Amino acid sequence: MEPASSLKHTKHIFRVSFLLGFVLIVMILSRGLFVPKSWGQYGWYRGDAVPEHRAKPVVHGGDQSCRECHEDQYDLREEGAHVGVRCEGCHEPVGSHVINGEMTAPMFIPASFELCTGCHRRLAARPDDFSQVNPQQHLEDNEMDLTDTVCTECHDPHSPF
Amino acid sequence: MNKTNQTSTRREFLRQSALTCGTTVASMAVIALILPDDAYAAGTTSEYDWDKHRWVYLIDTRKCIGCGSCARACRKENQVPEGMYRTWIERIAIPPEGEVHVDSPYGGEHGFEPDPPNAHVRKSFFVPKLCNHCSNTPCTQVCPVGASFETNDGVVLVDPKQCIGCGYCLQACPYGSRFMNPHTRTADKCTLCYHRITKGLPTACVQACPVGARQLGDRKNPNDPVNEILATQRVQVLQQQLLTKPQCFYLGLDMEVR
Structure with a gap:
């Protein structure tokens, strides 16, 4: 019968410590690889996302x-x-x-009827002081036929009045 | 003999496994050290100090004509996918009695249909909407991967490289300001034209508005006309009861607008 020794499990303890240390190193290295470098630069997000947004073309x-x-x-x-x-x-x-x-x-x-009426067709929701017409009525009043470029026959789109 | 062989095989196996793991980790470490994390790392921030700005937005619903110029400009400026809207316009019609009518065909991008002939609603107006860039925003709080965040100058942004497309933020936003980009499959939203405002330009929608219904303001600039309006006039925010502290302020809003 062998006497009980306090050093009996030294080998096992060493193995477990080695394994834990190995796992820790793997975790630290993986973190270095997978977590973006600029993470946490300004907060809990990738700091480089800010200059990336800024760099988009105007x-x-x-x-x-x-x-x-x-x-x-x-x-x-x-x-x-x-x-x-x-x-x-x-x-x-x-x-x-x-x-x-x-x-x-x-x-x-563009000089289309649709473009002009997109802003100037009379709608109840539009502010009262904004220049707007009922297109059909306006054409009838001026004895004109509806064509795609009818508006620009009288109005210069760069300076309409 | 058999036993010895087995032990030897196991030892061999463990040794090889350790070697493989060690090599992998070592190469990963080398890659992590060598690989530049990002092409834009550093630089480009030299001419803009975000601690000197605090962006806010002001919409005067009494001026809006519902032309849709803002939504069209936004789409072109930010390459917003068809059918998705970073900003849109709603037409609100409130009759004296009965239900409130709200419509926004194609986000109001192509203007609005004429009023139905029998519609005699006298209280009707347009409400442009966009991300409210809330300073107490639920959308960034729910993001599990830190892809949604608020910049120091008060803009709520999405990092498409971090976003995993889970869609929590879409549900968290009470204003419906976010959508899933079908091309990138990440959350997408108004950036307050961060690429423009940080260069001293107005947002595309503010620049496009022909009647000045939309304005960009800087709370840290004492001479900003928006500050004067916020200081002297009665402004409202959308869904104030949710305590999200929206930074998009409205003039002439009705209580029926959500």
């Missing part, structure tokens, strides 16, 4: 970017009732027409 350049080439139309609009209407609101974003100062595609020229 599509609408604004009226000033249109003015660089189309000053005549810009000035005409500036003096008329459509001063508040953005160029890109009726046309398309400048990004679809010019990129880095080079024209990439012709600009869309």
Whole structure:
């Protein structure tokens, strides 16, 4: 019969400690790999998501970017009732027409009945002081037929009055 | 003999397993150290200090004409998928008696149909809606992976690289401002044009509005006209009772608007 020794389980304890240590190292290294580096930079989220959102391309350049080439139309609009209407609101974003100062595609020229009535058709929900007409009535009053470009026959869209 | 063989095989197996695990971990560590975490890491923040701004939004429903320019501009600026809306316009018609009528065909993006001939509703108006960028927002609180967050300048954003598309935030938002992007299969929402406002530009919807019904404000800029309006006029928020502290303020709202 062997005498009971306190060192009898040393080997097992060493093995368990080694295993736990190994698991810990794996966890730490896995965390380094799977958790994004910028995590927790500003809060409980990936800090790099902020500059990524900021880096998205600006599509609408604004009226000033249109003015660089189309000053005549810009000035005409500036003096008329459509001063508040953005160029890109009726046309398309400048990004679809010019990129880095080079024209990439012709600009869309809309002059349709639908575009005009989209804002100026009389609706109960529209503010009373906003310029609006009943399109059928307006055409009858002026003895005109409904065509797609009927509005621009009398009204210049850049300065409608 | 048999026994010895077995022991040897087990030892061999354990040794090989340990070796494989060790190699894997070591290579993972090397990759983790070498691989740049992100192309945008650092930089691009030098010219903008987010601690100097606190963005808010102001909508004057008395001015809105329901043209849909804002929704169209938003779609083009942010490549919003068809059928999904980061901002939309609702037409509210409140008769003296009976049910309130609300419609928003295609989010109001293509304008609104003429009033039905028998509609004699005198209280009718348009309400543009978008993410309220609440400062006590439920949507970021429910996200299990930290993909939804609020920036220091008060904008609620989604990190599409972290989002797992579980949709909890869609249900948590009481305003219906979020949707599941069918292309990325992640939660998507209004970013308050974060790529524009941090460059000193207005949001696409604010810029597009022909009547000035939408305004972007900065609470930390004392000369901002929106601050003057918030300080002097009576403003409301949507669903105030939910205590989400929306940062999108409304002028001329009716109690029937949710």
